[in-house]
Amino acid sequence: MSLLPFDKSLPFLEDIWKKLESHLCFWCICRHLGIDSISFYKQTISEAMEELLATYPQHKEIISESPAASPTICGGCYEVLTSFTEDRFLVQIAEEVKSQETEFEHFSCSIGLPVASVVREFTFLLMCADVCPDAYEFLPIEQVPSVKDVWKWMCGSRLESKLNKRFSLEHLDILLNFEQKEVDSECCRLEESFRDRFRKRKGKADQFTRANVLNALLSVSRAKLRTLVAYPPDKLSHVSAVSSILCTHNSIYVAGRYNKYSRQLSQSPWIIEGERKGLETSVSEIISHPLVEYTRADKHEFSSSGREDIDVQMLGSGRPFMLQLHNPRKLLSQSTLLRIQEEISQSSLVKVRDLQTVSRADTDILKDLEGEKRKTYSALCISDSDISQQVLDGLGDIKDLVLEQKTPIRVLHRRALAIRPRTVYWMKAQPVDGSDKKFNLTLETQAGTYVKEFVHSDFGRTVPSLGGLLGGRQLDILALDVLSVHVDWPPSLKKVQ
Incomplete structure (x- = not known):
C-alpha cells in the first residue's frame, strides 16, 4: 500500500528528500510528500521511519538518515511538530487549562502560526516541483496536511489522557499561539505586487491574513511566484515560542x-x-x-x-x-x-x-x-362618545382585515418611513361595567401590527382604524396587554417530560 498520493513522485522520492532535508524536519518532509494518514503521524519518528522503509525499501538509504536529528531548525513548522509535541509541553497545556477553572465535557485544539507560514508552504512546494514537475504541477497546497492538523493528530489523544476529557470539536477550544519573528517580514515581499489585496484598511489590525495571502499566491504563475518569495527560504536560527495559551468555551444558548x-x-x-x-x-x-x-x-x-x-x-x-x-x-x-x-x-x-x-x-x-407568528392582545379603550354593546358586536363579524400602516410618529426616529400592510385576523369587544365610553378589545394580529395606532389611527396614518370601523369615533387606548405570542418554541418542558 502506498503512502504517497502523488504516484509520479515515487521515482523522485530520494531527490525530493535531499532537496528538503536541509530545511525541514522529518514530519514536514512527509507533509510535503502528501502523506496524510492520521495513523502515520500518531507514531514516534522511529516507528514512522520503519513504516516508510517497509513501504519503500528501495529508498532505504535516504530515509534512514532522518533530518529530525539535524541541528537545523525546521523552516516549515518552526519545531512545532518536534519540540512542542513532547510530553512536557502537553503537561504545560493541561496545567494552564486546569488553572482557568473552566467546566467542559469535550475539548479541541487550535494552532496559531505566523501568516508567513503560507508563503513558506508554497516555497517548499516549488522546491518539490523543481525535482518532479508532473506530480507538483499545480502546487497542490490543499493536499499537504497542515501543521495544525498534524499537531492535533499527534497530540490530541495524548492530551485526552492528561485532561481526562474527550478530544472533539465541541465545547472548549484551546488556542496555542506560536510566534516566529524571523519570518514576520516575509509577507512584505508580496505587498508591492498586490497593493490592492494588502492595502491597510481602517479598523483592520492585520494587513496580511491567511486568506488574502493564500489568494494572492494562488493567483499567479509558478514563474511569477519564484520572484515573490525567498527561494529557497531563509534558514532560521531560533525555535518558535508560545506567545499564549487561550481557552475559550463555546457559547451556551439558553431559551x-x-x-x-x-x-x-x-x-x-x-x-x-x-x-x-x-x-x-x-x-x-x-x-x-x-x-x-x-x-x-x-x-x-x-x-x-x-x-x-x-x-x-x-x-x-x-x-x-x-x-x-x-x-x-x-x-x-x-x-x-x-x-x-x-x-x-x-x-x-x-x-x-x-x-x-x-x-x-x-x-x-x-x-x-x-414574520409568521400571530399575537393576541387585550386593550382597554375609551371613546369620545357613548358606545353600546350592539355597536361593539359588529366588530366580531370582521375577519382578516388588512391595514395600511404608515410608520407611526412615535417610532419615526428609529424606523424608516414606509407603509406596511398588516392583518387583523379577528376581534371582539365588551363594554366595561359602569362606563358608557370604555370597552375591552381582544384581537389577534399579524406580527408587527401597531395595535395602539390601529385603535386611535395615529392622525389618519393607519387605515382603516378602529375608530373608523365604529362610525368615525375618536378613540384612545388606556392600557394594552399581550395575551399570547403564537410561537411553539422553545418546547414546553411539561410536554418534553
Missing part, C-alpha cells in the same frame, strides 16, 4: 419564555441622551444577571420573538427569548436552570418558564418565525 407584569419596565435598558428611562432595570437584565453570574460568562446577548412597549404587559404563556452566554466557565444542568428559573421568578416584575439549553442551530428559529 425560555418570560412574562412582564409592569408598565414601567422596558425589555432592554432604555437610555435616551444619557438618561435612563423607566425603572433602573429591564427584562433582559433581570433574566440575564443570575445566568451570567453563575456561568461567569465574558458577555451575553439577549434576543426575543419581538418586543412589547415599556407600558405593555406580557401575559399568558409568555414571550419566547434566547440568551447567548459567551465563553462560560461553568456548565448549566437542567436542575441548575430550574433553580435559576425559580430565582428569577421571585421578582414581582418578571417571571420565566421553560428555561432550557438549546443548540446554536435552534437560534435561527426565532428569526425564521418572526
Whole structure:
C-alpha cells in the first residue's frame, strides 16, 4: 500500500528528500510528500521511519538518515511538530487549562502560526516541483496536511489522557499561539505586487491574513511566484515560542419564555441622551444577571420573538427569548436552570418558564418565525362618545382585515418611513361595567401590527382604524396587554417530560 498520493513522485522520492532535508524536519518532509494518514503521524519518528522503509525499501538509504536529528531548525513548522509535541509541553497545556477553572465535557485544539507560514508552504512546494514537475504541477497546497492538523493528530489523544476529557470539536477550544519573528517580514515581499489585496484598511489590525495571502499566491504563475518569495527560504536560527495559551468555551444558548407584569419596565435598558428611562432595570437584565453570574460568562446577548412597549404587559404563556452566554466557565444542568428559573421568578416584575439549553442551530428559529407568528392582545379603550354593546358586536363579524400602516410618529426616529400592510385576523369587544365610553378589545394580529395606532389611527396614518370601523369615533387606548405570542418554541418542558 502506498503512502504517497502523488504516484509520479515515487521515482523522485530520494531527490525530493535531499532537496528538503536541509530545511525541514522529518514530519514536514512527509507533509510535503502528501502523506496524510492520521495513523502515520500518531507514531514516534522511529516507528514512522520503519513504516516508510517497509513501504519503500528501495529508498532505504535516504530515509534512514532522518533530518529530525539535524541541528537545523525546521523552516516549515518552526519545531512545532518536534519540540512542542513532547510530553512536557502537553503537561504545560493541561496545567494552564486546569488553572482557568473552566467546566467542559469535550475539548479541541487550535494552532496559531505566523501568516508567513503560507508563503513558506508554497516555497517548499516549488522546491518539490523543481525535482518532479508532473506530480507538483499545480502546487497542490490543499493536499499537504497542515501543521495544525498534524499537531492535533499527534497530540490530541495524548492530551485526552492528561485532561481526562474527550478530544472533539465541541465545547472548549484551546488556542496555542506560536510566534516566529524571523519570518514576520516575509509577507512584505508580496505587498508591492498586490497593493490592492494588502492595502491597510481602517479598523483592520492585520494587513496580511491567511486568506488574502493564500489568494494572492494562488493567483499567479509558478514563474511569477519564484520572484515573490525567498527561494529557497531563509534558514532560521531560533525555535518558535508560545506567545499564549487561550481557552475559550463555546457559547451556551439558553431559551425560555418570560412574562412582564409592569408598565414601567422596558425589555432592554432604555437610555435616551444619557438618561435612563423607566425603572433602573429591564427584562433582559433581570433574566440575564443570575445566568451570567453563575456561568461567569465574558458577555451575553439577549434576543426575543419581538418586543412589547415599556407600558405593555406580557401575559399568558409568555414571550419566547434566547440568551447567548459567551465563553462560560461553568456548565448549566437542567436542575441548575430550574433553580435559576425559580430565582428569577421571585421578582414581582418578571417571571420565566421553560428555561432550557438549546443548540446554536435552534437560534435561527426565532428569526425564521418572526414574520409568521400571530399575537393576541387585550386593550382597554375609551371613546369620545357613548358606545353600546350592539355597536361593539359588529366588530366580531370582521375577519382578516388588512391595514395600511404608515410608520407611526412615535417610532419615526428609529424606523424608516414606509407603509406596511398588516392583518387583523379577528376581534371582539365588551363594554366595561359602569362606563358608557370604555370597552375591552381582544384581537389577534399579524406580527408587527401597531395595535395602539390601529385603535386611535395615529392622525389618519393607519387605515382603516378602529375608530373608523365604529362610525368615525375618536378613540384612545388606556392600557394594552399581550395575551399570547403564537410561537411553539422553545418546547414546553411539561410536554418534553
